[in-house]
Amino acid sequence: QAVAQGADAIMYFQWRQSRGGAEKFHSGMVPHAGVDTRVFREVSALGNELARVPELVGTRIRNRVALLSDWHSWWALELDSHPSDAVRHLDRAFDHYAALFDLGIGVDVVHPSADLSGYGLVVVPSLYLLSAEHGAKLSRFVADGGSIVVSFFSGIVDEHDRVHLGGYPGPLREALGMSVQEFWPADVGQTFALRTPGAAEPEAGTADLWREDVTLKGARTELEFVGPHWDGRPAATVHAYGAGTARYIATRPDAATMRTLLARACADAAVDPVLPDLPAGIQAAIRRGEGYDILILLNHTGSTHDIELPTARRDLLADDHRRTHRTTLAPRGVAVLGSLPTEHGDAGPLLETE
Incomplete structure (x- = not known):
């Protein structure tokens, strides 16, 4: 899998499983039982397989989807004194990555400062900390014809952990065509019904963890909440901005609904599965x-x-x-x-x- 996703070398720690010390039960290429073991046979088989394909050397993966990740945003997102302590960086990244994996789409994980010109779709999962510079860069990416998907609690603070004033998600409001004034984190075990606006079916999936009170400013509603006090409020939006498309997801949809939303974003960006x-x-x-x-x-x-x-x-x-x-x-x-x-x-x- 590492080679399939772009690795040029496979390096194991450690060669021989230690007899003593704190890591004596850490895995090794040669286990305590010696070379007549499943682990050593599988490592040897991998080496033989890689040797059969010398053409792999120098090849590159060219994915057209980027998922943004930033250590500083990760640290800031998981500080205390936030509306909820249940929003975790890796959970949010996997929610999006898993949907793309199921769709057969290859993904690069990149920093917001990376060159985005080779990508058709950029996914922004709860990027709490986002500088004005990087926000403007994402907006230009959309205006130039790219597609982005931004999920809740993104663009809240700048690089100094100071809140962007004027409404969330800060520097992305214009490109997304919407604004958020209030957060409504869910109770433990609480779920929300979703539906497609104007659809005959009463529901189109569920969501949990978080809700936001979204005000449309040019975007249209792609999914809406169902239920008292929230009926008809936007849960997911889409906005044509310049030559591109920007989506916002104001909650955490179930896995099937997330796949549907990201499949639409991939279609907008002309991103197809490998097979x-x-x-x-x-x-x-x-x-x-x-x-x-x-x-x-x-x-x-x-x-x-x-x-x-x-x-x-x-x-x-x-x-x-x-x-x-x-x-x-x-x-x-x-x-x-x-x-x-x-x-x-x-x-x-x-x-x-x-």
């Missing part, structure tokens, strides 16, 4: 080189899955590098499949064009 219609738990990633690419499939499930490939590829872990339109993934299994004309020793090119 469409994969079974749940199957991950696909492509590493690209000069004139070729390598597709890596990972089976995170305990079941066997047969995967149809849109074009023929070479199975680079097979002895004969056979050409195939289909691959079978054993439980927790891996496939490494090459494409595009590149010589691979006596086995022929990684892919023969149709």
